[in-house]
Structure formats: structure tokens, C-alpha cells
Amino acid sequence: MRKRIVAGNWKMNKTYEEALSLVSEIDNMVRDEVNGDVTVIVAPPFPFLQSLGKLTQGNDLMHLAAQNVSEHDSGAFTGEVSASMLKSVGTEYVIIGHSERRMYHHEDAQTLYKKLKATIAQGLKPIFCCGEPLEERDADNHFEYVGKQLHDSLSYLSNEEFDQVTVAYEPIWAIGTGRTASSQQAQEMHAYIREQLSRMFDAEAAFNTSILYGGSCNPGNARELFAQEDVDGGLIGGASLKSRDFTDIIKSF
Ligand code: PEP
DSSP states (O other): OOOOEEEEEOOSOOOHHHHHHHHHHHHHHHHHHOOSOOEEEEEOOGGGHHHHHHHHTTOSSEEEEESOOOSSSSSSOTTOOOHHHHHHTTOOEEEEOOHHHHHHSOOOHHHHHHHHHHHHHTTOEEEEEEOOOHHHHHTTOHHHHHHHHHHHHHTTSOHHHHTTOEEEEOOGGGTTTSOOOOHHHHHHHHHHHHHHHHHHSOHHHHHHOOEEEESSOOTTTHHHHHTSTTOOEEEESGGGGSHHHHHHHHTTO
């Protein structure tokens, strides 16, 4: 069965105290107001994972993600954090290949593949991001661009490894810009992604993979986006920093 997922990518925001408050507010609101079957994930910065891991462990509603992971298991990699470290503090998911990491940290397809492998090897679940820049969409090359991103990082995984992966489609022109993809643009890309996945892996795995939309998703547009057949939830940036907005998005299925 395909899971419905709403994940909040906090990026480099919040202090420790603010992080604790935000998670407990979301937890309370979700408990009181959400009755559907939705997997709620928060992805805070690294320093807060351990404390938030204590809050989310054994919590059936909230799950914890890291925003990044090293492709290496351990050793002399100053400043890096391994998948086993993330696991040891209660992290369940890892965002891999966010466009900001591809852009500012030059993470290429091969590096992302290694991060996927390292993550899955520790029993963690990757949320693999893809999405085109504006010039590729304007040139009508967006399907090809995203197809190549999927192929270049995912296609070397086995079917069993791929079973652990959630995909997030995040058109770069929609991230943090206030300009969201229309529900039709999202649906056609999600359907295309699912079709590409069915060529790389078995059809059932592709059918069961959750594909999230990300890019200026908010309480005003989430319902229409989530109503699309191949949109299984959202990866939320800005709106995940406010408990009211994030919960309203979770309630949009
Ligand atoms: C993101 O960066 O993953 C994202 C979707 O950001 P925003 O919702 O702010 O566009």
C-alpha cells in the first residue's frame, strides 16, 4: 500500500528551544485534529535530532528525518554525519538529493547513489528529491531532466533496496518562491516519475512508492495537490516551520 506522507524540511532554521516547542505543538495538534492515516515526518537540523528522537521514538504519529547524510560509514570526514549515527539517535528517514544540496554542495548523481546505499544499509528510509530548474521547464525538457536524475541515482538499487525509497518531486522554480506547480503539472510529472520507476524496478514496487510534491506547498493549495492520483503527500519547507500551517497541510488529504 502506498503511504500518505507529509514531511517538514526545516532547513537551517530554529534554535533548540524553538525546535522542541514546534514539535510538541505539531504533536498536540495532529493528535487532536488529524484522524486520517498520514505519516508525519519532521526533518530538523542535525543538533536537534537526538532530543527530538526521544520525543518521536515510540510515537505512532511523528517520525524523524535528517536533512542529509554522509556517503561514508565512518572515519576521517570532518563535519560529516553517518547513517549509523543518525540511526543511533532515533532517525528513521533521510532527505537525499535536495536541490539546495545539489546546488550549494555540488552533490552529483553518483554521490547521491552512495548516500542512498549507506542510508538503506542502516535500515533507514531515504526521501529522494528530484526536480528541474526553470530553464529546463521553459525549454520543455523537464521530463527528460527528471528522468535522468532518477535513472542516474536510483537505477542501480535492487528492488529490495528501492522498496525503502520515497521520492519527492520538487521543481526548483517552486521552492521557496511562492510559485507552486499547478495540480496538473504536479500530476503529470508524478505519473511520469512512477512510469520511469516501473521501468527500473518491478511494477508493484513503483505503484506502491509514495511520491511527494514539494515547492511552495501551503494550506491553501495542498488539498488540490494531494487530490491528484499520483501525489501521495508533500515535502514542505517554509510552511513546516509554523505548527498551524503544517497541521493544516497534514489535514489536506
Ligand atoms: C523544500 O525546500 O523542500 C521546499 C519544498 O520548500 P518550500 O516549501 O519553502 O518551497
